[in-house]
Amino acid sequence: MSEAGSASDTSTDVPEDVYVVFTPSGRRGFVPPGTTVLDAARALGVDLDSVCGGRSMCGRCQIQLSEGEFAKFQITSRAEAISPATKSELRYADKRGLKPGRRLGCNAQVLAHCVIDIPPESQVHRQVVRKRAEVRDIEIRPVTHLHYVEVREPDLHDQSSDFRRLCECLREQWPNWGIADDISCDYAVLTTLQKALREGAWKVTVALREGNRVVGVWPGFRERIYGLAVDIGSTTMSGHLCDLATGKVLSSAGTMNPQIRFGEDLMSRVSYVMMNPGGEEEMTRVVREAVNYLATQTAAEIGAGSDEIVDLVFVGNPVMHHLMLGIDPTELGGAPFALTVDTAVELTAAELDLYLHPGARVYALPCIAGHVGADTAAVVLSETPYKNDEITLIVDVGTNAEIVLGNRDHLLACSSPTGPAFEGAQISSGQRAAPGAIERVRIDPATLEPSFQIIGSDRWSDEEGFEESAEEIGGISGICGSGIIEAIGEMFLAGMITTDGVIDRSLAEKSDRIFADGRTFSYRLSETVSVTQTDVRSIQLAKAALYAGARLLMDRRGVDAVDRVVLAGAFGSHIDPKYAMVLGMIPDCDLANVTSVGNAAGTGARIALLNGQARREIEWVVRTIEKVETAVEPRFQEHFVGAMALPHKTDPYARLRAAVKLPEPRSLTGGDGEGGGRRRRRRG
């Protein structure tokens, strides 16, 4: 019999069973009248949440009757189709509030054909909506779920153990939840179960991991458990505390990576280990302490304890990843850069000296290669290039640039040795992105006069009140990574820099901002900050490395262009894509398809925290990524040389040229960009 036909037939025949349609899923079927909406939903495979298992306690199963004629389903859904509010519901509404029209699915009984709507927040696998159009929402499928259980008391006629009765009642009271026949439990649960059951008068809440392992038991009813997503950067670390059921970020905290005292950058930390036997243990200890700090801090912010955190996911580059795991990073400091482990790692929090819930687990996303870490894997999970047809280029810019390229057919990854210039290091007036640093630059091509913005003030330097606002934050202190990129980009667009990166000395006659600085020329942005020829050269080297890495992957992938460019990382979110492309940092692409995605690694960590399937997904993707080592690719050098020019020696950058007026290629030396410095010196 057809669904709709039977529904309309039976509705006139006073049927035994009633027809229920759930929206938005569209799942439908017959249930005996008097069935609770929660039971009907579980029986029909509809995604309706519950922690208390239908005891009017958690309010997670809220639903709403949709009244009216539903021609599509051939039924009329009337208010009388569900039973009136019960005392328990009224008590719940009094105590915790219930929106008009909302009912507790565990109390409302289906009495006649009806359409019932499950609001998003009542779905087990609810979504966390992400704002950007090009990424999917996060589906919440936490690894650990809370289940309230009323356990049968022991008696002489039933000699089963506390644990067996707990498991039996769990399965009985949570049918259709996919709970395993064979449940195991943590050692900590074993030693505390007896007490918890008696303290809770045989009512407990169980944290069940993957439907088959009890990792926590609390006396009585408990509604929330937390997870922490941690991004371990070389410089800074951040943690986001999430409600594992709703996926909401409840609080966030950041801290400096305390390993900084052993070395500013990764390689100096690896050197520290090489020079100081046992140094890796020290670094492991301090980074774990910092993670403990993030856990305590984020939990305290919502009035919780870090022992309420049952799941933690961390990401980091290979050195951070290995140090957090207590693995000596020395091998990562030299060829062949062998990782100890490149599979995902799952451990107990206790094994990593993290003071979370005794049953807490830690999940580390897999590293991709010796220079391409779990942080890049997390970016891939967040951006899902492996789900799309379009060719995506992901660039995570830092001391090394991690580059991922491809689409659903095939992904490749490599790391490119850009050096720290993009972070403002090795730049004459360079500094970290901090108040007082120049971050935006515009140059009038006619007068060669600059205007700029500094971090901490929203005025441009040629606007009124700029000087006052700059003084408030201690004046102009230098230029940060995004600032130097814009400055050089604007200098190039204004014709001050040639295709091969030489500051044109002849313009010194036109503007005193261009001045001789030893044997080369510099451009003065402000009284204290200038862009020198060496600065330009540093950026050229860095951007050439980045471009060459991307180009190498494009070669291997057999494509000439990319459809989308994603700039990840804190620095990526400050770069104006236009200038990145004017300098030729990234291959030619429609500017509209170049996106800065900020801390995508952190987002990826959060996705893995909230969705167990996403973990399997990224593990599989990472295994299939083709790892390319630039150091052994002869073409890398070739691409590097070509990429020294602005924007590129041979790449026409046609799409950029259509959007931005680029100067005609010109050279003061007649040669190519390579060795320009040496030639210049000869000329100087």
Place this chain on the structure above:
Amino acid sequence: MSEAGSASDTSTDVPEDVYVVFTPSGRRGFVPPGTTVLDAARALGVDLDSVCGGRSMCGRCQIQLSEGEFAKFQITSRAEAISPATKSELRYADKRGLKPGRRLGCNAQVLAHCVIDIPPESQVHRQVVRKRAEVRDIEIRPVTHLHYVEVREPDLHDQSSDFRRLCECLREQWPNWGIADDISCDYAVLTTLQKALREGAWKVTVALREGNRVVGVWPGFRERIYGLAVDIGSTTMSGHLCDLATGKVLSSAGTMNPQIRFGEDLMSRVSYVMMNPGGEEEMTRVVREAVNYLATQTAAEIGAGSDEIVDLVFVGNPVMHHLMLGIDPTELGGAPFALTVDTAVELTAAELDLYLHPGARVYALPCIAGHVGADTAAVVLSETPYKNDEITLIVDVGTNAEIVLGNRDHLLACSSPTGPAFEGAQISSGQRAAPGAIERVRIDPATLEPSFQIIGSDRWSDEEGFEESAEEIGGISGICGSGIIEAIGEMFLAGMITTDGVIDRSLAEKSDRIFADGRTFSYRLSETVSVTQTDVRSIQLAKAALYAGARLLMDRRGVDAVDRVVLAGAFGSHIDPKYAMVLGMIPDCDLANVTSVGNAAGTGARIALLNGQARREIEWVVRTIEKVETAVEPRFQEHFVGAMALPHKTDPYARLRAAVKLPEPRSLTGGDGEGGGRRRRRRG
């Protein structure tokens, strides 16, 4: 084509492949000539061991060519059918010895049709032969197996991690060994893998658990790992160290259970916990210390360290089991005697504070019920009543008697409150089984004169030299459990005790060994040791409880007789089955089918240690055992009353009577055994 036909056809046609028959398995098939015997065996599914993976190092794969005509297989197996000894084999033979005719299976190549014999010690799943006819040999299928691996070195062209290369090489070098595609590893392995690989110059030995988890990695070649089977008794504890590959017991050690200082018996220890909060932690600590002692001691005896033990199995009664696991045993001290856990428990050794190999696991057999522990489960595993058609009754005699009854169709278990009389406690001259204790008694029915043996002397008391040998060990110190049973049994057979258990005062006239002792009469065995009326009563109460428990299970099982009786436990091994039956401790049965099996719990622990499948087997069996609580069974009381008489009020004990001349039933009171004491007092 038929095997034999093709074999003979191809043998005349100079075949491409040669036909190999392995004995004793009978497995056979074709392999390309030049295949090593080891490869041929693995390819044909023949059980041939190896640790080094075919590198002439371990000598585990020894085989022997069987020469001659094999009509059955239609082939002639000649010496030339396998390649001559290699240099590696000669080196091995020089260094470690090789019996005549033996070859290393990894060196010998099959060149022509042949029959190859795999000696028992070369089988992976070799058997440990048990002497008793009624039990199966132990098949060795250890959970953890050693694999020597030569790992590919990392290079820039292969960016896979150390762990991934290890797993890949493991699978490549150990094909057909059922190694999982998805291997995980312990945290301790993760942090030491890098070093082990480099220290071993990329050659390591891996301990692989269940074919899918690396729990240990040693640089270079390693041949042996150990397991420890521990029996935690209330009074004594014992440990047997086994070679996990051969199953051999390499050393054993015993120690007192240090918990004795908190109470002699189980209930006094539970009381200690009730009276002293935190007392359970103290008891857990000391019992774990004792297990550590057993590990250290047994390992030291073979010149090894306890950190070479990778697997430990323990058994014990419910209170010992829970205390070892760190679970408060208080609930086991009172109704409803709820166990916290009755599934098997697998943990890391570290979780139980055991200082074994970092990857060592601990397996605790499941408890059956609140009074029927993992030790009884181990006895069941050792005796396998669930594999037989005959109805077996297993009795583990101690302070409580654990009773298991049934066959392959159905097993039942209960515990019966016998009290400690069988252990010599609550007996006027009673003592533990120790030097000086009377353990064997005979009484001349004509003269009523006794003769006896004491522990520590093999002379009977009426033999010459007895007094001297008794003096050497400090004289006669008392009577132990088996002694009191024989004494009362002999007194009954000599007509000194009536059916209802009264010592016949009228015999005082016949022998001065029977003397008035207050209001009742006693029998003097020696100058210092007598059997009093109260002693008889204590044994009657104990044996009635035991019989009633067994009878209750027989009722539930619907049988009137048992085919076999197994007496387990240290005490069981000292009881003479004849006297046990004369007293009516156990139901009537052919005496030939009553066996004392000694420490079957220890044997069961050893089986679980050596065979992973046995663990699954006993877990399943324990789940299916019907648990009977005597306290809530009305018929228990009824059976108990009937069983107070000697051997029983109504049970005719026909089979016993056919073998032993029993006195005719008689009573001095005319009533039944119940309340005999009171009636006697009225008469006295």
